[in-house]
Amino acid sequence: MDRFVFLTFDGLSKGAVLAAFALALVLIWRAARIVNFAQGAMAVAAAYAGYSVTTATGSYWLGFAAALLGGLLIGVVVERAVMRFVDHASPLSEVIVALGLVLVLQAVLGMVYGNEFLPAGTPFSRTALSVGDVPLLSRYDLFVFGAVLLVLVGLALLFTRTSVGLRMRASAFAPEVSRLLGVNVGGMLTLGWALASAVGALAALLVIPTELGLHPHAMDLVFVSAFTAAVVGGLDSPPGAVVGGLTVGLILSYVSGYLGSDVTPMAVLVLLLAVLLVRPGGLFSSTVARQA
Amino acid sequence: MSEQTVTPAAPATAPAPRRALALPGFLSRSTLLRHLLLTVLAGVVLYLLTQQLDPFRNFQLATVAAYLCATAGLTLLVGMNGQLSLGHGALMAVGAYTVALTQNALADRGITGNQVLPLSLALGVLVTMAAGAVIGLAAARLRGPYLAGVTLAVAIAVPAATVTFDEVFNSEQGLSVAVEPPPLSLGRYFPNERWQAWVALCGALLTMLLLANLVRSRVGRNLRAVRDDEVAARLSGIHVARTQVLAFVVSAASAGLGGGLMALLAQSVSPGAFSLTLSLFLLMAVVIGGLGSLSGAVWGAILLVALPDLTHDSTLLVSLSPAAAQRLEGNLPLAVFGLTLIVVMIAAPGGVQGLLRRIGARARRRVPAR
Numbered sequence: 001m002d003r004f005v006f007l008t009f010d011g012l013s014k015g016a017v018l019a020a021f022a023l024a025l026v027l028i029w030r031a032a033r034i035v036n037f038a039q040g041a042m043a044v045a046a047a048y049a050g051y052s053v054t055t056a057t058g059s060y061w062l063g064f065a066a067a068l069l070g071g072l073l074i075g076v077v078v079e080r081a082v083m084r085f086v087d088h089a090s091p092l093s094e095v096i097v098a099l100g101l102v103l104v105l106q107a108v109l110g111m112v113y114g115n116e117f118l119p120a121g122t123p124f125s126r127t128a129l130s131v132g133d134v135p136l137l138s139r140y141d142l143f144v145f146g147a148v149l150l151v152l153v154g155l156a157l158l159f160t161r162t163s164v165g166l167r168m169r170a171s172a173f174a175p176e177v178s179r180l181l182g183v184n185v186g187g188m189l190t191l192g193w194a195l196a197s198a199v200g201a202l203a204a205l206l207v208i209p210t211e212l213g214l215h216p217h218a219m220d221l222v223f224v225s226a227f228t229a230a231v232v233g234g235l236d237s238p239p240g241a242v243v244g245g246l247t248v249g250l251i252l253s254y255v256s257g258y259l260g261s262d263v264t265p266m267a268v269l270v271l272l273l274a275v276l277l278v279r280p281g282g283l284f285s286s287t288v289a290r291q292a
Numbered sequence: 293m294s295e296q297t298v299t300p301a302a303p304a305t306a307p308a309p310r311r312a313l314a315l316p317g318f319l320s321r322s323t324l325l326r327h328l329l330l331t332v333l334a335g336v337v338l339y340l341l342t343q344q345l346d347p348f349r350n351f352q353l354a355t356v357a358a359y360l361c362a363t364a365g366l367t368l369l370v371g372m373n374g375q376l377s378l379g380h381g382a383l384m385a386v387g388a389y390t391v392a393l394t395q396n397a398l399a400d401r402g403i404t405g406n407q408v409l410p411l412s413l414a415l416g417v418l419v420t421m422a423a424g425a426v427i428g429l430a431a432a433r434l435r436g437p438y439l440a441g442v443t444l445a446v447a448i449a450v451p452a453a454t455v456t457f458d459e460v461f462n463s464e465q466g467l468s469v470a471v472e473p474p475p476l477s478l479g480r481y482f483p484n485e486r487w488q489a490w491v492a493l494c495g496a497l498l499t500m501l502l503l504a505n506l507v508r509s510r511v512g513r514n515l516r517a518v519r520d521d522e523v524a525a526r527l528s529g530i531h532v533a534r535t536q537v538l539a540f541v542v543s544a545a546s547a548g549l550g551g552g553l554m555a556l557l558a559q560s561v562s563p564g565a566f567s568l569t570l571s572l573f574l575l576m577a578v579v580i581g582g583l584g585s586l587s588g589a590v591w592g593a594i595l596l597v598a599l600p601d602l603t604h605d606s607t608l609l610v611s612l613s614p615a616a617a618q619r620l621e622g623n624l625p626l627a628v629f630g631l632t633l634i635v636v637m638i639a640a641p642g643g644v645q646g647l648l649r650r651i652g653a654r655a656r657r658r659v660p661a662r
Contacts, residue, residue, distance in 0.1 A: 035437035037444070085638045091436035092376050096579055097637045099378070099572055103630030110623035114615075220568060224448055227441045235437075265452035269445040273430055276438055 005136070006128070007257040008250065013141040014210070015249020016148040021203035021226035022233065022241035023155070024196040029235045031172045031192030034083065035227070037098035039200050040219030041105035042078065046071035046201035047208055047218075048109055051118060060123045067201050075197025079190045106216040117213035126210070144206050151199055152242060168192055221265060225252060228272040323508045331501045338493050347485035351557070352597050354485070357492035358553035360593035361499045363578050364586055365546025368503055370575070371583030372512065373539035374519035375431055376439055379446035380547045381571030386423045386450065387548030388555035388566065389461060390416040392469045395556075399470035406472050409491065409556070416552035417545050424544020428537040447571040451563035466562025469555050492553045499546050504586055506542065515539055569626070576633045582645030591644040600625040 021039070028036045036042075050067025054060055078101065086097050124139035159165035171178040171185040172192070179185050203226070208218055229248040233240025248271065255267040319326045342350055366380050394412035398404070427446060431439050454461035461467065474487035506512050517525040518535045526532050555561045577596045582588030603624045607617060640647055 035441065037437075037440065082634060082638075087638075087641065090374075092370070092374070093637055093641070095376060095437060095440045096575065097634050099575065100630045100633030100637065103569075103572060103576070103626050103633065105630075107623040107626035107630060111619050111627070114619055115622065217568075221448060224441070224445050228445070231438065231441065260456070262452055262455040265445070265449040266456065269442075269449040272442055272445050276434055276442060277430060 003257065007253045009137050009141065010257075011250035011253025012246060013137070013144050013249070014207075014253055015229075015246035016144050017203050017207040017245075018222070018226050018229045018249050019242040019245025020148045020151060020199055020206070021222060022229040022245045023152070023238055024200035024203065025226060025230045026233075026235060026238055026241045027155075027192060027196035027199065029230075030238075031168065031189055031196075032083070033088075034094045034098075035235070036196070037095055037223075038078065038101035038105065039196075039226075040204075040223035041102040041109075041216075042074045042197050043071065043200040043204035044208075044214075044216060044219050045105050045109060046074055046197070047120075047204040047214060048113055050201075050205060051113075051120065051214055054121065060121060064123075064205060067205050068198050071198035071201025072194045074201075075194035076190055078197070079193035083193070084186075084189075109216040113214075113216075115216060117215045120209040120214050122209045140209075147202060147206060151202060155195075155199075155238070164191070221268070224265075224272075225268050228268055228275070231272060232275050324505060327501055327504050327508075331497050335493070335497055338497075339490075342486050342489045342493075345486075345489075347483050350483070350485040350489040352601075354489040354492040354553075354557050356593050356597045357489070357496035358550050358557060359574075359577070359596045360496040360550070360589060361553065362547045362550030362574055363581065363589040363592045363596070364496075364499055364503050365543040365550070366574055367578045367581075367583060367586055367589040367592075368507065368515070368546070369539050369543035370578060371585070371588070372507060372519060373515045373536060375536060375539060376436070376575075377427075377431075377443045377540075377543070378440055378568075378571050378575060379427065379443035379450075380543070380574045381566050381568065382447045382450035383420050383424060383427075383544050383547040384551030384554060384570065384574075385454075385561075385563070385566035387416040387420040387551030388561045389454070389467070389551075390419040390548070391552035391555045392467045392561045393460070395470045396467065404470070404472055406475050413495065413549060413552045413556075416555075417548045420548025420551065421541050421545045424541045424547075425537065428540025428544070431540055432533040432536040443571075444568070447568045451567055454563040461563075464563060466560055466564075468560045469558075471556055471559050488557055492557060495549050495553050499549060500586065503542075503546065507586065511535075511538070573629065576629050578643075580632055580636050580643050582643030582647075584642060585645050588643050588645035599628060603628055 021043070024039055024043075025036060028034055028039075046067045049070035050063040052063075053066035054063030057063070082097060082101060083094070087093050122140050124143050126138045126140045128136060128138045128141075130136065157165075159169060167178070167183045168188045168191060170181075171183050171188040175185045178188075203222075204219055207222055208214055211218065211222075225248055226245070229244035230241050231244070232247055233242070233244030248268075251271060252264055252267060256264045259267075319329065338353075342353065345353065362380055362384055366377065369375050369377055391412045394415050395408070398408050398412065427443065430442060434442060454466070455463045474482045474484060478487070507515075514525070514530045514535050515538075517528065517530055518532050522532050525535075551566070554565070558565070573596060574592075577592030578589055579592075580595060581590065581592030604621060607620050607624060636643055642650070
């Protein structure tokens with residue numbers, strides 16, 4: 001029973017990170033109708049930037065800020081320099097270009113930092129605090145929950161309560177009309193990418209210390225899990241991404257706890273296939289016309 | 293093999309007269325005969341080539357041939373049928389592990405000799421086809437990014453499976469493959485690499501022949517019809533899902549053969565050789581080679597072998613510290629591949645083959661028709 005409780009809380013903590021990462025995917029999907037397959041590599045690049053600052057200054061929080069800022073910048077650069085020029089006629093082009101970006105980013109990171117695992121520090125202790133005799137949550141888990149919650153609330157406020165958020169939603173929903181009404185649609189698209197990339201960077205910062213460490217490929221499996229989470233929730237729905245993230249986090253935690261961690265990739269595959277075959281639009285999808 | 297589909301980026305000019313070479317009547321009428329003749333010609337040229345090359349180049353040629361099986365299959369799937377697969381590296385792994393296990397099992401029972409090679413390769417193809425059918429059944433219901441996501445999960449899950457079932461697959465270390473030396477009838481000092489090149493080239497030529505015929509047949513037209521417009525294809529009486537599963541199975545079979553040949557060439561299999569990076573490499577090779585035609589797959593396969601070699605040579609030109617050189621060596625090809633992929637996608641979606649065809653078309657227009 002203790003083990004079950006521990007795995008549940010561990011899964012929720014993992015799930016919170018997956019939720020943040022899935023949210024980043026959903027943000028770009030809603031803004032540009034692109035599943036950003038380069039999200040993982042972009043997030044790792046930002047995390048490396050944070051690592052450099054942390055090792056140079058000795059302060060975790062400066063590195064944290066640098067990584068978030070780096071995430072924003074990477075999002076802007078990727079959108080302005082690459083994605084803007086991709087032909088949107090075929091859905092394959094965007095995926096293929098994003099994969100090219102993955103290769104470039106991972107190769108450059110490997111050249112600069114080497115292909116070894118670098119240790120990533122945490123600002124808080126990762127030893128679990130016990131309630132009674134049952135170890136529940138570490139301070140770091142609480143920090144993860146807090147950070148993800150802050151991002152969720154911040155994004156919700158941004159999209160529903162501010163003029164920028166309204167403009168972003170408008171330009172995603174009806175680009176032509178928005179342009180006629182004086183909305184800078186291109187700018188909003190860039191902003192969407194920047195925000196998503198920063199949220200992805202945050203997720204990478206939160207998850208990497210709990211795994212093996214910093215590595216150019218550190219986010220590969222996380223990306224697939226987060227993609228699964230986004231699909232579980234329906235790619236269109238931010239609340240869906242959060243619920244999907246927590247669900248996938250819990251399932252993966254149980255699988256790796258009871259069956260061994262090397263089964264996790266297969267569990268992700270099975271879960272993804274199951275969701276896509278049973279309910280392709282995700283659990284939170286509204287009914288849409290069938291496409292072909 | 294030159295007469296293929298119109299690539300997405302094909303110039304929107306009037307269709308140029310296709311009969312550039314005056315073929316004898318029976319050749320232009322029979323696709324099979326034409327392709328057979330081309331295959332035999334290619335076989336003769338390659339046979340002469342293997343006699344001239346040194347062992348290292350022969351081994352590279354064999355590797356190109358093994359990659360060609362996989363890239364040709366992927367071209368069929370992505371270019372002709374419009375289904376994206378990021379999991380072909382994993383399918384190659386299925387073929388490779390099947391061949392490795394079969395070869396070792398036969399060797400354990402004392403059945404050795406080169407005549408079992410076709411058997412184990414065929415078994416590798418069959419098992420990979422079964423795996424392809426399973427993925428294809430799911431893939432037929434999925435579109436665009438969803439399909440990409442599932443096949444990405446496949447690419448990550450299959451190498452991990454070798455760790456989970458480590459008593460069969462021996463986890464990260466992988467298996468060594470029992471391979472016989474070249475038959476004694478070829479002479480005692482016959483170079484092993486030349487023999488490997490022959491085996492791999494036979495597989496590649498067979499794959500290209502079969503795929504080229506398939507592409508030019510009714511099935512091939514169905515594949516392209518489904519790619520261009522699913523609704524229109526369905527209206528014309530094409531079973532869309534069945535066509536897509538078929539494309540996946542055929543493509544998987546080629547990848548399985550490629551993987552099996554890889555296992556024979558390397559004489560070992562390990563999950564590290566079939567990582568996600570390999571899947572991305574294959575996709576990138578077919579995109580850069582040109583998605584529109586099988587000839588693009590040839591360019592792609594050559595590129596996969598040549599580019600790491602070229603970047604290796606170019607890093608030798610600059611003097612670097614050993615540590616920096618080591619970092620560069622593994623990663624520079626990746627960076628070059630990735631950059632080329634992005635540039636090709638944005639600037640020349642037809643790839644190398646599309647570029648060649650455009651140059652050819654322009655040259656033909658310059659020369660006034662007599």
